[in-house]
Amino acid sequence: MSVPPRPTALLCALAAAAALLPSATATPARASASLAFGPCPDSVPSPPAPDRVECGRLTVPLDRNDPSGRRIEIAVSRVPASGTPAERRGVLLVNPGGPGGSGLPYAVTKRAKLPASVRRSYDVIGFDPRGVGLSTPVDCGPMGGLFTAPGTDPVPTTPRAERTYLTSLRRMADDCAAGAGTDTLPYLSTEQTAYDMDAIRAALGEPRTNFLGVSYGSYLGAAYAAQFPHRVGRMVLDSVVGPWDWYDFDVVQSRAMLRARDTFFAWTAAHAERFGLGAGTDAVRRSYLRVRHGLAARPVNGFGPAEFDRAVYRALGRTERWAGLADGLHTYLTDGSPDGLRPASAFDSPENRNYEAANRIVKCADGPGPTPREILADIHRTRRLDPHPVLTGMEASTCAYWHHRPNHRTPLGSPAAPPVLLVASAHDPVTPIEGARQLRKVLPGSRLVVLDDDYSHGVFASRGNACVDGTVAAYLVEGVAPGADVRCAGPGLPGVS
Template structure:
């Protein structure tokens, strides 16, 4: 796969709100113990006898200035279910993003972990800074991102390209107003890694064991770079490549085109079930016809932008492919978009917070692209596929960001202990070459690959005994495999 050249070469109003809603500026002080109590309704209740409890920890907005303003971090905990002799400490978990809420994840992810891991660890969830109940950020209109129907996200021609860039500029301006230019630099992955260590200290633990999925893998690598001596057992699942965020987004967009081609061929193999054509080209034609129709005549606020978001979501998990194919057929036969429209509202409060935090974190983590690079990559993606899925090109707004970091977030390093990486061989959301590149930054680490798999999220997610056994044994026993592990995957999904 061709890599972008840069990979190959490799607080204003809301600041006041962040401070006044948590605490006034305080002098530097040691981390205090976390006091746990009941959780908000957004955190599910685990089945008895397990229990979940929640608390908060006050941390510096800037960990390099501990006497400055402070913010609240929301934390959840499900205690280990085993005996004291079985306990291995704490296992922090992160669901991805940037922008994903981790507070309920301590419950939902723990329920899928092997029993031996549940017995060994207190599973700790937390909302990263800027997310959920940890000083959440809001970017307002975000350059029209939440307008329905949205502008066609694939610009064709110089005029449309200029409009695309203008929307990115407006998004950057909206985030500067909403989050505050003085706050933007401190909502970074590196600062969140410091928050993780503050949680560890407040819990009185000598080491942080960690399970990070997708963006969580990037966060774990940042923690390993900054606190290598505090790393316990670390699992990085569905690994984000250690590149500038914009370069990663371009790699992902290319992988989405490959995944879409696989989806077309899979759908064509079942013409009687889906009725979209008997070969991949015919299915592609049906897909493009749906998109053209929705771009020209949106249905109930569902147009080209909303369609592309639905496709992006569906391509990342093969269990959603049948629903996508059915939705395409329904739109062609009777014009309805029910099967394509996601069940959750895209413009709800949680989604707005997610999309804002996503851009703010990415743009705080390192240098952004130039407008010229963006246009060149847009044209390159259109050459690969006339209607590419550009939903994941989130770091384009960094070209106009009001804070311009001059260095990339440090990741991994020779001082970090070996960790375990996990990847799906054909994951379009975090392509596997990112896992290879991240492994190089973590000497002695091993990669567990789920072959013949096309989905995002692997450990305690795909139900693969080989993966779950290897990772579970590492978390409980601490033994790194002697070599990389290859596990047989499920192949393309069955048709129901």
């Protein structure tokens, strides 16, 4: 029996696309299980010829402890290895992050960026994690007003605003319980998704799971290693989430965002003639706050402080977006238009609604949440560091009011797993490098590849760094792990044109 999500246009569209996927042919719990592949839905791009992509779906238990109970479907994609049979190293499962990121098209888009030796060696396997995309998608409806535009200022500064903030979190939790169903919430966890990964491995007839996980994908990889240490093959965890509770991770990230924004201010000031936001860091900060205060006082066409903070959060994660952010600030100060700050895709698109719902549901299923008192105390502490923080990434705050309280945390890592390769950017504000340093403690013998002097999220086959890409490719293709940690020279801050 599939999960009964709320019948919205999003889920109707996803259900129609799912109908294009062929059904699995056997139960994935058995080693003899198989997975039938056929045409993919339109949401999956076609790779350049002669490569091809094919899709299928696998039926798995909603609850791994009740294999005869409710069933859900996992959508899977595959781009076969382009090399000879002698070059083949097996399958490489990939995950793009989130929680909530769709992995079905990622098999095509990420594979296109992988070194040629990796493309020749592996069938790249994408999948939508349970609750995401075409894998029995979840819906939280209005999510406590998250998609209302303009949204309420996400940084409460008065007791009344704090009460409003906590009320919105409670309403979001209520909406998720109503949309996904309280009987489903406990089973949309990372731990359960790790079991789905092993079901995919078994259905493909592979003895080991090779894995490339980015951002949240690193957390998923560590969860797989905890449950199936002897089935781990070559595992690369890029832009690593630390082994913390999700709420604690969100707090760490919010502080890293302050550091990244200060760096952005200094960088913009260094290019004052190009951006016109001020000749010093303090001047740029004042320009930034003029924009935010202006939008808070008078939103423009549904663009207010919540939408502004989301734009800033997104831009700070990749230095190639910094110039666009600076230009958007200048445009608003010049003519009052926030259009330069708007993302290309709508925040309330069907795909993003599913992403935001799955993000909260997974985080709250992975372990205990904070108390309301802890949330407000951390906001106070962060505001003492900077009165105007970016709190967009504090998704796990919703877990304070969750309708199902997990009785344990998702286990991560295992001393029985083989050493894995961790990859990190030295100044990544989305997944700060301390996460990689902490995670390696539960993955003994693992090596850390650091891209120095870099300020972006996503490193391997993303930043175009030959040192990083060569090190990781050698590990994946030849099984050659570095004898020690590796430091690669990074690009530094971006230039301007």
